[in-house]
Amino acid sequence: MKGNILIINTGSTTTKLGYFSDGVRVFDEKLEHSADEVAKYKSVMDQSDMRREAITDFLRSRGIPLEDIDIVMARGGLFTPVITGVYNVNQDMRDVLISCRDGLHACNLSAVLADDIAKEINAIRDEKGLEPRFGKTVAYVADPPMADEMLPECRMGGIPEFTRKTLFHALNSRAIVRRYLREHGLTVNNVTLIVAHMGGGATISLHKNGKVIDVNHGLGGDGPITPERAGCCPPFELIDMCFSGKYTKEEIKLKLVGKGGAVAYFGTNSLLDVENMAAAGDERAILFLKAYVLNICKYIAAMAAVADGKVDAILLTGGIAHSKKLMGDIKNKIGFIAPVEVFPGEDEINSLAENGYMILSGQTKIHTYNKDRIIED
Secondary structure, three states: OOOEEEEEEEOOOEEEEEEEEOOEEEEEEEEEOOHHHHOOOOOHHHHHHHHHHHHHHHHHHOOOOHHHOOEEEEEOOOOOOOOOOEEEOOHHHHHHHHHOOOOOOOOHHHHHHHHHHHHHHHHHHHHHOOOOOOOOOEEEEEOOOOOOOOOHHHHOOOOOOOOOOOEOOHHHHHHHHHHHHHHOOOOOOOOEEEEEEEOOOEEEEEEEOOEEEEEOEOOOOOOOOOOOEOOOOOHHHHHHHHOOOOOOHHHHHHHHEOOOHHHHHHOOOOHHHHHHHHHOOOHHHHHHHHHHHHHHHHHHHHHHHHOOOOOOEEEEEEHHHHOHHHHHHHHHHHOOOOOEEEEEEOOHHHHHHHHHHHHHOOOOOEEEOOOOOOOOO
8 A cells, every 4th residue: 555644533622643654554643632722712613723733733743744645534524415435525515514504513623624734735745846646635534424325214204304314433334344344355345234333322324235224313312322322212201301491402412412321320421330330239230231232232123124134244343342241242132133243442543544545546436525415326
């Protein structure tokens, strides 16, 4: 693999960077942005200049000239309409991300920063009269989280106002599918796989012949109980809570996402803490873990129903997949559907680099984003 790739992945108070040279990971760094520094800005989207300067200063400190970078890969932000795959960062994408039209999240900054740095690289090369190895440096995103390839019947809600939407761990889930294909010697993606990504949130996605035809919305209250999310709630009780006058709109949202799940019961978003409590005999912790396993398995089984029961494998991934106890319990419940394989953790930096090298070698299709229509494959 040839080429130098810069990876950018923005969080609320961090900017994760990766740098790969000819296929070798040179570094994987997390730049911390202090609370005082972040507090100076009204919105995370106003932090682009500050974060860009932090990135270029860090690269300079590591002795990496900007003009040596062949491609910049970014974590996908919240933008629709879109399908899975690789996209060059264009003005339409920037407009949607900067305006936060489809949602506000720190990940929206990643593509904007990547594009700004790519333009700076090209300007430096032009000024110095340098010839790029792979043409002009371009910024790309891969497998953005709101990618929607759902079957029409999966997208339809119970009333016209409520259409099921997607927001899931597309980057890691698709990377795990590619890994499964490699490890099984499959050169054509003609399999049906269920991928359960389990972390602070959980998304269960159904991959058929390379497309994600159904998935729950990981931030929208559609999904299982997780360490910090309530999952699906009884609607009438939720309505009563909303109109009780006891909570603001933001407080209700926090109860569902951020302060739900294990946080609501135990004050921690670590399932390891809950496992330790259960091991010490805490009955409520034991019950919570049973409910967690059951919730994950119900969603996996639901995806199997979408696939008419014809599933080649179930892949378990994410940080919680490190737990042998929980993964064993999940296997025992849903192993009747298909073989189960475990891929603990996630590596978004490596997944983005993998996509970057596929771009440089011409092994993947590049989509062009249009904010007003879905991109057909």
